[in-house]
Amino acid sequence: MLTIRSVEAYPLKIPYVRPFVLSRGVVGKPGIPGDHLYVRIEASDGTVGWGEARLMHTWMYETLESAYTSLVNYIAPVLKGMDPFSLNLILRRLDKLLTPVVSSGQPFIKSAVETALFDIIGKATGQPIHRLIGGRISDYVELSAMMSGDPEAMADYAREMASKGYRCFKVKIMGDPVEDVERLKIVSEAVPDATIWADANQAYTSYSIRKLLNFMEDMDIKRVICLEQPVPTWDYEGLKRIVSKSSIPIAVDESMFSHYDLIKLISANALDLIVLKLAKSGITGNLKIAALAEAAGIDLFASGMTESGVGFTASVHLFSTLPIAAPIDINGPQFLESLIVDGLEFEGAKVKVPDKPGLGVKVREDKIEEYRVELKL
Ligand SMILES: [Mg+2]
Structure with a gap:
């Protein structure tokens, strides 16, 4: 059975080539890059899945720092050893771990993890995610x-x-x-x-x-x-x-x-x-x-x-x-x-x-x- 071997996070600042402003403030502009957390999940056979959380704390409460620590300190220990195909079980465990209380409970980092798992499942089965x-x-x-x-x-x-x-x-x-x-x-x-x-x-x-x-x-x-x-x-x-x-x-x-x-x-x-x-x-x-x-x-x-x-x-x-x-x-x-x-x-x-x-x-x-x-x- 395929299992999750490692979970890593890469905090990135990606530059903007043109300004993007909305009523809640600057999204990004030349000189002000965007906050992105890339999630890399590796399975026991070496298959790698990628996910991304684009954090914008003026739009939603998760920050680059909170997404990083949630992933590394809380989510990664739960994922390790699990079957990446057990998405329903994993998503239930993540909701128990980072509990939705009225809000969805840190949805951006959970979404990034889910994307990385779908990437692994697709690669392991030879199918694109849409299929x-x-x-x-x-x-x-x-x-x-x-x-x-x-x-x-x-x-x-x-x-x-x-x-x-x-x-x-x-x-x-x-x-x-x-x-x-x-x-x-x-x-x-x-x-x-x-x-x-x-x-x-x-x-x-x-x-x-x-x-x-x-x-x-x-x-x-x-x-x-x-x-x-x-x-x-x-x-x-x-x-x-x-x-x-x-x-x-x-x-x-x-x-x-x-x-x-x-x-x-x-x-x-x-x-x-x-x-x-x-x-x-x-x-x-x-x-x-x-x-x-x-x-x-x-x-x-x-x-x-x-x-x-x-x-x-x-x-x-x-x-x-x-x-x-x-x-x-x-x-x-x-x-x-x-x-x-x-x-x-x-x-x-x-x-x-x-x-x-x-x-x-x-x-x-x-x-x-x-x-x-x-x-x-
Ligand atoms: Mg909108």
């Missing part, structure tokens, strides 16, 4: 283009990305209705055939958002396919009020990390759409969410945490198996100096779902050494 979960429903995954920051610069960048084949533009809005409607208008005018996806990252209240929604109706912005996470993560009552009044569909991201969250949102009529992320729920958790959403008639959108190649590729495998309703916002390729993997194939705004075993890409260990940092613990 381990029922198989892809499309050969390619289409990506959205992420826009943030200064409106004029966004418009130029939107035109550039449209010329590369992007058809859906995600615009980060910041909480000021006058400036935000300008952002949406400028991008919308720059790419007149595109669809627009607005993401507030919790910047509004159910009262302050009314002004923005009124402006948007006056300005005839009909191509906005959704308004994502207008209010803080806990504000289900506010979401409910907005959903009951808005003619633009309301999507939930930070308010939903699990199927436990989703059943409460559905019961409260507090959403029109959900936004899936590999990091929030892992592969197994996302499949549970997708099944519940289908039963409730809730369409799926999907995004990410600006992961590099491992998290990006795992997301591609997962989302290729689900009926995602809009081009996916996994935007590491737009912002990061390197994806740290070889083997991804892009065609314009589309990425091919890999067909080699496991993740189906090769992690560049030279890049891991280049970006690796020592943590102060």
Whole structure:
């Protein structure tokens, strides 16, 4: 029987080639790299699986340091000696170890571990990850283009990305209705055939958002396919009020990390759409969410945490198996100096779902050494 021999963590700082700002602060920009933890799990026959947690503590509470110590001090001793195919048992043990209490209990590092195990299982069976979960429903995954920051610069960048084949533009809005409607208008005018996806990252209240929604109706912005996470993560009552009044569909991201969250949102009529992320729920958790959403008639959108190649590729495998309703916002390729993997194939705004075993890409260990940092613990 295959067993887990070693579990290692590599804290990385990956540079940004262009700025990425949202209402909760700077995600990354030239001079301010992103925090990534690469997880390397080795099985008894030498098979290696990789996982990635992209930590962004202004978006969710896990930090590069906490993910590192959770993995090395708590998760690794439990994993060692276990069968990597025992995913259900491993995920139950991880939830007992880092217990969900209202929240999901350190979901980012658990998701990274799960990705590494799926990578091992895929390599051990000669199957790509998408085939381990029922198989892809499309050969390619289409990506959205992420826009943030200064409106004029966004418009130029939107035109550039449209010329590369992007058809859906995600615009980060910041909480000021006058400036935000300008952002949406400028991008919308720059790419007149595109669809627009607005993401507030919790910047509004159910009262302050009314002004923005009124402006948007006056300005005839009909191509906005959704308004994502207008209010803080806990504000289900506010979401409910907005959903009951808005003619633009309301999507939930930070308010939903699990199927436990989703059943409460559905019961409260507090959403029109959900936004899936590999990091929030892992592969197994996302499949549970997708099944519940289908039963409730809730369409799926999907995004990410600006992961590099491992998290990006795992997301591609997962989302290729689900009926995602809009081009996916996994935007590491737009912002990061390197994806740290070889083997991804892009065609314009589309990425091919890999067909080699496991993740189906090769992690560049030279890049891991280049970006690796020592943590102060
Ligand atoms: Mg979001």
